[in-house]
Amino acid sequence: MRKHLVIVCSLLFIIRFTSIPAHATEYKPRNIYVVKQGDSLPRIAVQFGTSVNDLKGANGLQSNSVLVGQKLWVPITYEVVAGDTLRGIASAFHSSVHLIKAKNRLSTERLFIGQILKIPPKKMTMQGQHILMTREEFRDWLFHAQIKRKVTLIQQHHTWQPSYKQFNGSNHFQMLMGMENFHKRKMGWSNIAQNITTFPDGKIAVSRPFNIAPEGTIGPRANAIGIAIENVGNFDKGHDVMTEAQKETIVYISAALSIKFGLTPSIDSITYHHWWDLRTKERVLDRGPNYNVKTCPGTGFFGGNSTASAIHNFYPLVSRKMQEILASIH
Incomplete structure (x- = not known):
């Protein structure tokens, strides 16, 4: 009986400490929960001692629905070991020093070995359905998401109005x-048309849920399999000059989306609105008559809005960025 008790205790010890890193700064985050069959957001919230609203805020969730395979940042407890710092723990567990100090009522950043900390994940910046993110936040959000519809086309648009002036x-x-x-009241669409918006400061907003196809004048054929990106600005020559921050963001999110959906940058996977006939809604590439096509995403968009400009000036940047992102996450 004593032998069995020792074995059980040993197993409990292993389970207890393999669920917590030996050193937070060397740790691949395990405060990520993968949604399983039968899960719901309230059930997950109870399991991790948090609230539905906190889970939604930490993970940029636009509804209470979750899908099997979706990854969620969740709160955990952590036992401090030698060499730990509050900043290292915060970095390892997708949190912040301020959040950890507040949650644990710490007055300083001093830690001691064996100290038990509650680690809440940091919250995303949201207003209604709109989620405002940095490039890195978007990468994590995207790679954690489960998209239930087939996406094979990334659309590039510019807003024209609003432009940089606004x-x-x-x-x-x-x-x-x-x-x-404007899209709902003037255009009669069900929601904001685009899934993603980029801004001159390099920030990214996700608005229309990815599991809902975009709307817009590019037409149903492109929208049915598409993710629409609206880049704030008027990028026709002689108007807004795209900032370096926005350039980097447009390349970065196009690369991240290509990785997510298994796409190779080409005219068949990353499309410009200019290549689609407004009347027939068919793809015409560079053959569209001027009165039936928009200049969107702009005659100055990465050197122009032609297929040649995309092939020579845009796709190579996206391909290189894909390699960088993949290297950073492996």
Whole structure:
């Protein structure tokens, strides 16, 4: 009986400490929960001692629905070991020093071995359905998501209006709400047309859920299999000059989306609105008559809006960025 008790205790010890890293700064995050069959957001919240609203805020969830295979940041407890710092723990567990100090009522950053900390994941910046992110936050959000519809086409658009003149550096949500209202009230669409919006400061917003196809004048054929990106600005020659931050973001998210959906950058996977006939809604590439095609995403978009410009100036940047992203996550 004593032998059996020792074995059980040993197993409990192994389970207890293999679920917590030996050293947070050397740790691949395990505060990620993978949604299983039968899970619901309330059930997961109870399991991890948190709330549905906190889970939604930490993971940029636009509804209470979750899909099997979806990854969620969740709160955990962590036992401090030698060499740990609050900053290292925060970095390892997708949290922040401020959040950890507040959650554990710490007055300093001093830690001691054996100390038990509650680690809450940091929250994303959201307003309604709109999620405002950095490039790295978007990468994590995208790679954690489960998309239930087939996506084989990344659409590039520019807003034309609003342009850089309307962006003041802090009115991201105001601009998004303006576009959403215009699309719904003036255009008669069900929601904001685009899934993604990029801004001059390099920030990214996800608005229309990815599991819902975009709307817009590019037409149903492109939308049915598409993810639509609206890049704030008027990128026709002689108008807005794209910032380096926005350039980097457009390349980065195009690369991340290509990885997510298994796409190789080409005219068949990353498309410009200019290549689609407004009347027939068919792809015409460079053959469309000027009165039936938009200049979108702009005659100055990465050197132009032609297929040659995309092939020589845009796709190579996306391909290189794909390699960088893959190297960073392996």
